[in-house]
Amino acid sequence: xxxxxxxxxxxxxxxxxxxxxxxxxxxxxxxxxxxxxxxxxxxxxxxxxxxxxxxxxxxxxxxxxxxxxxxxxxxxxxxxxxxxxxxxxxxxxxxxxxxxxxxxxxxxxxxxxxxxxxxxxxxxxxxxxxxxxxxxxxxxxxxxxxxxxxxxxxxxxxxxxxxxxxxxxxxxxxxxxxxxxxxxxxxxxxxxxxxxxxxxxxxxxxxxxxxxxxxxxxxxxxxxxxxxxxxxxxxxxxxxxxxxxxxxx
Amino acid sequence: xxxxxxxxxxxxxxxxxxxxxxxxxxxxxxxxxxxxxxxxxxxxxxxxxxxxxxxxxxxxxxxxxxxxxxxxxxxxxxxxxxxxxxxxxxxxxxxxxxxxxxxxxxxxxxxxxxxxxxxxxxxxxxxxxxxxxxxxxxxxxxxxxxxxxxxxxxxxxxxxxxxxxxxxxxxxxxxxxxxxxxxxxxxxxxxxxxxxxxxxxxxxxxxxxxxxxxxxxxxxxxxxxxxxxxxxxxxxxxxxxxxxxxxxxxxxxxxxxxxxxxxxxxxxxxxxxxxxxxxxxxxxxxxxxxxxxxxxxxxxxxxxxxxxxxxxxxxxxxxxxxxxxxxxxxxxxxxxxxxxxxxxxxxxxxxxxxxxxxxxxxxxxxxxxxxxxxxxxxxxxxxxxxxxxxxxxxxxxxxxxxxxxxxxxxxxxxxxxxxxxxxxxxxxxxxxxxxxxxxxxxxxxxxxxxxxxxxxxxxxxxxxxxxxxxxxxxxxxxxxxxxxxxxxxxxxxxxxxxxxxxxxxxxxxxxxxxxxxxxxxxxxxxxxxxxxxxxxxxxxxxxxxxxxxxxxxxxxxxxxxxxxxxxxxxxxxxxxxxxxxxxxxxxxxxxxxxx
Ligand SMILES: Cc1cc2nc3c(=O)[nH]c(=O)nc-3n(C[C@H](O)[C@H](O)[C@H](O)COP(=O)(O)OP(=O)(O)OC[C@H]3O[C@@H](n4cnc5c(N)ncnc54)[C@H](O)[C@@H]3O)c2cc1C
Numbered sequence: 001x002x003x004x005x006x007x008x009x010x011x012x013x014x015x016x017x018x019x020x021x022x023x024x025x026x027x028x029x030x031x032x033x034x035x036x037x038x039x040x041x042x043x044x045x046x047x048x049x050x051x052x053x054x055x056x057x058x059x060x061x062x063x064x065x066x067x068x069x070x071x072x073x074x075x076x077x078x079x080x081x082x083x084x085x086x087x088x089x090x091x092x093x094x095x096x097x098x099x100x101x102x103x104x105x106x107x108x109x110x111x112x113x114x115x116x117x118x119x120x121x122x123x124x125x126x127x128x129x130x131x132x133x134x135x136x137x138x139x140x141x142x143x144x145x146x147x148x149x150x151x152x153x154x155x156x157x158x159x160x161x162x163x164x165x166x167x168x169x170x171x172x173x174x175x176x177x178x179x180x181x182x183x184x185x186x187x188x189x190x191x192x193x194x195x196x197x198x199x200x201x202x203x204x205x206x207x208x209x210x211x212x213x214x215x216x217x218x219x220x221x222x223x224x225x226x227x228x229x230x231x232x233x234x235x236x237x238x239x240x241x242x243x244x245x246x247x248x249x
Numbered sequence: 250x251x252x253x254x255x256x257x258x259x260x261x262x263x264x265x266x267x268x269x270x271x272x273x274x275x276x277x278x279x280x281x282x283x284x285x286x287x288x289x290x291x292x293x294x295x296x297x298x299x300x301x302x303x304x305x306x307x308x309x310x311x312x313x314x315x316x317x318x319x320x321x322x323x324x325x326x327x328x329x330x331x332x333x334x335x336x337x338x339x340x341x342x343x344x345x346x347x348x349x350x351x352x353x354x355x356x357x358x359x360x361x362x363x364x365x366x367x368x369x370x371x372x373x374x375x376x377x378x379x380x381x382x383x384x385x386x387x388x389x390x391x392x393x394x395x396x397x398x399x400x401x402x403x404x405x406x407x408x409x410x411x412x413x414x415x416x417x418x419x420x421x422x423x424x425x426x427x428x429x430x431x432x433x434x435x436x437x438x439x440x441x442x443x444x445x446x447x448x449x450x451x452x453x454x455x456x457x458x459x460x461x462x463x464x465x466x467x468x469x470x471x472x473x474x475x476x477x478x479x480x481x482x483x484x485x486x487x488x489x490x491x492x493x494x495x496x497x498x499x500x501x502x503x504x505x506x507x508x509x510x511x512x513x514x515x516x517x518x519x520x521x522x523x524x525x526x527x528x529x530x531x532x533x534x535x536x537x538x539x540x541x542x543x544x545x546x547x548x549x550x551x552x553x554x555x556x557x558x559x560x561x562x563x564x565x566x567x568x569x570x571x572x573x574x575x576x577x578x579x580x581x582x583x584x585x586x587x588x589x590x591x592x593x594x595x596x597x598x599x600x601x602x603x604x605x606x607x608x609x610x611x612x613x614x615x616x617x618x619x620x621x622x623x624x625x626x627x628x629x630x631x632x633x634x635x636x637x638x639x640x641x642x643x644x645x646x647x648x649x650x651x652x653x654x655x656x657x658x659x660x661x662x663x664x665x666x667x668x669x670x671x672x673x674x675x676x677x678x679x680x681x682x683x684x685x686x687x688x689x690x691x692x693x694x695x696x697x698x699x700x701x702x703x704x705x706x707x708x709x710x711x712x713x714x715x716x717x718x719x720x721x722x723x724x725x726x727x728x729x730x731x732x733x734x735x736x737x738x739x740x741x742x743x744x745x746x747x748x749x750x751x752x753x754x755x756x757x758x759x760x761x762x763x764x765x766x767x768x769x770x771x772x773x774x775x776x777x778x779x780x781x782x783x784x785x786x787x788x789x790x791x792x793x794x795x796x797x798x799x800x801x802x803x804x805x806x807x808x809x810x811x812x813x814x815x816x817x818x819x820x821x822x823x824x825x826x827x828x829x830x831x832x833x834x835x836x837x838x839x840x841x842x843x844x
Contacts, residue, residue: 014254073285185293186293188339189351191293
């Protein structure tokens with residue numbers, strides 16, 4: 001079974017994100033970038049499926065600038081077999097990425113696409129769902145457990161009320177939640193081996209995909225600063241404030 | 250709180266702009282050290298250091314290693330971290346391919362090891378000692394010994410120790426008394442060794458002790474000491490850890506720092522041992538490995554300085570106290586105050602200078618080892634030999650000063666253990682003692698490395714510094730102009746001292762030795778100034794294409810170093826050249842005259 005995993009290069013989760021002075025977006029110049037943590041979980045799951053003898057090949061794909069190659073090399077070091085970069089400097093919105101991944105899926109014909117449920121930069125949580133719809137494949141989002149059977153995937157999902165278990169027909173799209181697994185540390189021998197694995201570079205044009213943005217970003221601003229708290233004298237004063245100032249009870 | 254973050258940008262800058270990674274990668278068998286691979290290695294190592302080793306540093310210090318029933322239990326989390334460390338293949342990083350290592354240049358293993366040392370010095374000592382033992386076996390071990398021990402030690406499943414010190418034999422190893430009696434194919438080792446780092450622990454299946462001892466008919470002194478492998482468990486026919494050898498941990502020390510690293514008293518009672526190389530040449534082998542070992546401890550100074558700086562910096566940005574000197578108004582973070590800035594800059598500038606000197610020395614070690622041209626190899630080796638005592642002595646002495654400044658930046662909180670700043674100061678304190686005290690480094694520098702060869706290598710290096718000064722004078726950046734003038738004075742001070750050492754030693758070794766440690770410090774300061782000057786020039790050159798904020802900070806930091814650190818060189822020169830009389834003026838009795 002072939003698994004396709006998508007990975008996005010995002011601002012590292014440890015970095016304190018700053019908005020650009022002109023309000024057009026988030027500052028990324030000279031900022032540490034890493035693999036989106038949810039994608040790391042997706043890849044880890046694929047590698048475990050391969051180690052368990054269920055998957056035979058893992059193809060990892062990223063869409064974006066040249067520097068995404070670093071993220072793909074990391075993915076190869078974690079355990080992907082080969083990598084594809086869909087290279088473009090254009091702004092990529094979820095729909096465009098879903099279309100690119102659809103084109104790649106049609107070329108690669110994976111049985112399963114595993115993706116992070118969202119990227120920690122724009123938190124859109126859309127690409128997986130869009131990809132499934134474009135491909136006409138079943139989807140299971142927010143997976144906290146994946147089990148593969150002959151022609152279906154049994155996926156436990158984290159939903160508001162608790163856990164829901166779905167069986168979906170393959171090929172399918174699964175997006176991962178935080179508790180699916182704990183990604184491994186990359187080993188030194190695998191870093192060295194990653195260099196020798198294939199990394200193919202494609203373009204949106206070659207895939208016949210129009211990535212023109214459909215949404216316009218009007219303005220990006222920092223979240224409002226938290227106001228200083230006040231100390232209340234006793235429980236009565238607290239109830240009073242909750243009722244009259246905050247109006248929450 | 251402050252979590253360790255590897256200074257990856259500075260590390261890369263030093264590797265690429267100052268230490269010549271691209272040139273090192275052209276040496277035979279180093280082809281794999283391409284910039285993207287090195288980046289990936291540093292990236293993953295930094296993750297491991299921050300997420301696995303740093304979180305158990307303070308808890309490891311508070312809990313410490315414990316001995317009971319002859320067995321040592323390392324602090325919580327150490328076993329798990331060590332297993333992850335070996336599973337990740339990190340233990341094998343510095344070794345040759347043929348034994349399962351990665352065959353990477355020393356220049357690449359150096360920043361990685363800095364990260365282990367910064368995030369958890371106590372932990373890092375276990376792989377370091379294994380590395381020392383592996384190098385000894387690689388150097389002179391028989392094929393049988395290599396086959397039996399190296400693969401497991403390189404993987405990290407077995408660890409190594411170095412057993413040199415005895416109660417009466419510390420700096421002076423000619424006094425070693427441990428005995429080795431010849432048997433058919435082996436030796437029986439008896440005696441006591443003290444201060445043995447990771448002499449006993451619970452991280453691995455077996456411990457391989459490298460022990461200095463004397464055979465019964467060995468000559469007195471340094472020429473009668475042999476080196477033996479003494480395993481805790483004797484490998485059986487399948488090569489597995491088998492029968493328990495009579496090598497036993499009698500106690501572990503209560504120490505000022507590195508609490509998590511067990512420091513063992515080892516008792517050998519007719520323990521089975523195997524000779525490494527030939528009899529009576531043990532100290533000679535130790536000598537061959539000495540540069541690597543001393544370099545590694547020097548790097549500990551860099552690492553602790555970096556870590557202490559990071560914690561102080563984080564604190565200084567949060568602690569609110571006092572008002573802005575000019576703007577007044579509300580209480581400000583203490584980093585706004587000039588004196589706190591001065592302390593932070595002293596920490597930052599010296600840590601960066603020490604890093605640059607260590608990494609460039611690592612590159613020279615690679616060239617000395619692998620260059621295809623014998624004359625080049627010799628030239629680099631001479632430079633390495635000259636610089637090792639400085640990397641060791643200066644970086645560790647300055648590391649302590651920086652860790653102490655780290656406490657100072659924290660005020661009262663620095664003196665309180667939970668903060669973590671105090672641990673760095675306590676941990677740093679060992680680095681000027683083991684692997685040869687600063688005094689021993691300084692005597693090596695002044696006696697063996699300078700006086701003995703009439704200052705030849707030192708003078709060649711000084712000529713190189715003068716050329717660099719000429720290069721500096723071409724810049725009209727005001728920071729570089731200021732740096733040049735302090736640097737020129739520093740180089741002159743250095744040259745005066747070398748003249749003095751060579752001339753005075755010909756008649757009497759004492760005056761030069763009396764000023765040996767101040768001279769070592771002077772040499773470190775000037776070598777650091779040289780590297781900061783090179784860094785500033787490189788930063789000026791790449792300012793348009795590179796990351797402005799980092800590069801401008803580099804130039805400003807070099808300027809600070811010139812005005813606050815390099816300026817000390819001429820004063821130290823006066824101590825070296827004129828201070829000897831005062832050092833030896835009192836009779837031994839006169840020390841008691843005031844009581
Ligand atoms: C925590 C710890 C871990 C250690 N780990 C190991 C280990 O794993 N293996 C091992 O074999 N050893 C180890 N050691 C021992 C260490 O290497 C020695 O302590 C060190 O070499 C100094 O020897 P000493 O303690 O006997 O001091 P001494 O040699 O007694 O020195 C005392 C003082 O005298 C000075 N001095 C001595 N001789 C001279 C001289 N000729 N001229 C000028 N000054 C001199 C020294 O600089 C020092 O200031 C460790 C020690 C400690 C504390």
